[in-house]
Structures are given as C-alpha cells and as structure tokens.
Amino acid sequence: MQGDIDRILIDRDSIAERVEQLGAALVADLAPAADAGNLVVMPVMTGSLFFAADLVRHLPLSFRILPVTVQSYPGRQVKSQGVQGADELPEGLDGRTVLLIDDIFDSGGTIDYLIQGLNNAGVARVVVCVLLRKEIARVIECPIEERYVGFDIPDAFVVGYGLDFDGLYRNLPDIATLREEIISGH
Ligand code: IMP
Ligand code: MG
Secondary structure, eight states, X not given: OGGGEEEEEEOHHHHHHHHHHHHHHHHHHHHHHHHTTOEEEEEEETTTHHHHHHHHTTOOSOOEEOOEEOBSSOTTOSSOOOOBOOOOOOSOOTTOEEEEEXXXXXXXXXXXXXXXXXXXXXXXXXXXXXXEEEHHHHHSOOOOOSEEEEEEEOSOOEEBTTBXXXXXXXXXXXXXXXXXXXXXTO
C-alpha cells in the first residue's frame, strides 16, 4: 500500500491539529442548538468515517449522530459520476440544526443533493464541515453559505484518512496522491 503513494499532501499531525481547530470553531457556533436539544450530526459515509470520528470528539455538546450513505465515485472512478444510491434520510429532522460532515468538496454535487434533501425534510439550519476542498469547488458557483473547510488542495485525486480509490487506501493515516500507474491501471 505504501508503495502506491506518490506524495503525502497532508500528514497526520497537520490533520489532527486542524481537526481540533475546526472543533473549537464549531462548538462556539453550535452550542445554542445543542443546548436547545436540536443538534443532529450527520457524517456522510464512508469517506468521512475517520474525520467525523475525530471531529465529534472535539465537540463536547449534546447531539445524536445519524450517518447518511452516498456514493458518487463508484469503483475505479476519479471523476464524479453524479450522486448515486443515497439512502433515505433519517426521520425526525424537522426543525433541527444539522451538522453535515464530509471528506471532500469537489464538484459539490453530493453536498448540494443532501442539502436539498435536508431542506425538504424541514431542517431549520444546515452547517457543512468538509475536511478538504478542491480548487474546482472554489471556482464553481456554490449556494452553501455556512461551511467550514479544513484544507484547500489542488485538483488532484487524493486518498487516505477515509478517502478511497476503488474502496482501498481509506486506512492510510495521511492524505496522499497515488502513483499514475495505480490510477490508470498500467
Ligand atoms: P462531489 O460530489 O463532486 O463534491 O464529490 C464529493 C465526493 O466524491 C466525496 O464525498 C468523496 O467521496 C468523493 N471524492 C471526491 N474527490 C475525491 C478524491 O480526490 N479522492 C477520493 N474521493 C473523492
Ligand atoms: Mg464521500
């Protein structure tokens, strides 16, 4: 697995430090909703598995965790194929504040799709927290007002800390690019 890596973009210590900072900012923002018993934390599976697990342990607030499953890069894709196979959203979101946690903001399709669903479910407020944001996401028009971003990265395909290629490499502790031969399969 290590031999497949081209370059480490963000190492595990930098990730841990940034996650702690994001946690502190989110606590200040979300404490009123949590105090009112209205906060729901919604990790987008599977990519945000480790990010969400680390982040929520920096949120000393009262909330339920309700994961949602969405896929837009099935198999060996390195370009978004559109949002697919989204689970039904959980019940009981009416009037809640929802913290949506995702691994990466790329075309924005996944987050857009979920925000629409959440608005239809009658949520009071959606706050988005993504660990990574690609260059392309900074130039496309994006309707998301309330968002927290861990790191801005170039438009490269990355793996590790939850992010996968064909289901693999999620367990790398750092965020890295893969060697070209691995992605092209030659
Ligand atoms: P978007 O819908 O295009 O914004 O893509 C978001 C989803 O695509 C993320 O939740 C990831 O699961 C996946 N994704 C986007 N870029 C990458 C990448 O560089 N590596 C691995 N997965 C990615
Ligand atoms: Mg994902």
